[in-house]
């Protein structure tokens with residue numbers, strides 16, 4: 001479903017993605033963890049070409065991502081992305097936020113886009129907020145709207161970059177529950193998160209990154225019980241230690 005072959009990326013002299021080789025089959029839920037600055041966000045952004053790479057191949061569903069232009073826009077629409085900051089349009093209502101992609105990019109008629117948007121808002125538990133503006137919603141609700149908005153494009157893959165780290169603690173679970181349901185429903189997902197409970201229960205695979213490299217690539221149970229590298233042991237000690 002997603003394949004990265006010999007991907008390299010620099011920011012100036014900084015080598016932020018080193019020799020990334022990765023095959024993610026359909027339906028797999030991949031958790032990406034690692035210290036700050038290890039390249040997790042850059043990896044996500046490389047997957048949908050928000051960030052150009054220096055060399056290598058990123059392919060979605062067997063099709064290499066073109067560098068730019070219409071073909072890129074079309075393929076990028078197959079990849080839904082949810083960020084730490086919810087990035088909803090503040091001057092549009094919740095339901096309009098969810099309708100925007102389908103009506104503008106996919107040319108779906110408004111009535112159809114509207115009913116689908118309500119369905120998705122129902123699925124993430126915020127249908128009652130449909131006609132409010134984002135500012136009237138809690139962080140957890142806004143993030144669930146952001147997930148519904150990404151799903152509205154019928155993505156083949158969903159990327160989540162620390163989707164709960166800007167949330168108040170009591171709102172984290174409501175977002176993780178939506179993500180868990182998506183995972184159980186068979187969505188292919190790449191999730192950068194330090195939520196270890198979610199990683200264990202919903203993840204099929206953990207990638208541990210450090211210094212732009214994938215140092216470990218294993219099942220969650222194995223990773224948490226028995227990390228293979230000193231870097232991962234050190235990292236887990238820090239995040240599980242408090």
Ligand SMILES: Nc1ncnc2c1ncn2[C@@H]1O[C@H](COP(=O)(O)OP(=O)(O)OP(=O)(O)O)[C@@H](O)[C@H]1O
Pocket residue numbers: 011014016034035036037038039040041042043
């Ligand atoms: N646009 C940019 N220009 C220059 N350097 C950048 C840019 N974006 C990221 N970097 C650098 O690239 C490295 C990897 O950044 P990245 O954001 O991918 O890390 P991360 O693992 O997501 O970290 P965090 O856990 O803090 O989100 C860091 O050293 C960062 O400072």
Ligand SMILES: [Mg+2]
Pocket residue numbers: 040041042161
């Ligand atoms: Mg990051």
